[in-house]
Amino acid sequence: MPHAEIPPLPAHWFHILLALADRDQHGLAITKEVFDRTEGRLHLWPGMLYGALKKMTDAGYVIEHGRIVYDGSVQRLLAHEDIREFYLGVGHRTDRRRYTEVKQYRRRRRWF
Numbered sequence: 001m002p003h004a005e006i007p008p009l010p011a012h013w014f015h016i017l018l019a020l021a022d023r024d025q026h027g028l029a030i031t032k033e034v035f036d037r038t039e040g041r042l043h044l045w046p047g048m049l050y051g052a053l054k055k056m057t058d059a060g061y062v063i064e065h066g067r068i069v070y071d072g073s074v075q076r077l078l079a080h081e082d083i084r085e086f087y088l089g090v091g092h093r094t095d096r097r098r099y100t101e102v103k104q105y106r107r108r109r110r111w112f
Contacts, residue, residue, distance in 0.1 A: 013052055
């Protein structure tokens, strides 16, 4: 379902993503980097870290031009034909370049 704006990102999610931005790391390394980067103001306990990582991997967002155009579970996104075509390159058609050019998206977008 389309959204008008990106929901706020929790601070600990931001720091986890920042720690993973340039390299893969294991849990303790992520925790240490976040602790060091925030000068001890944020300590990621294992439950907090792995709970956040699970939620991040379960959620899927398609963002175009800074706006969420489609969201859902990873399985739902993988099953969507247009998402597979535009963002995964499966079944590519040359007459469409972006998800926002799909008739279904334009029709649903009028309601917002």
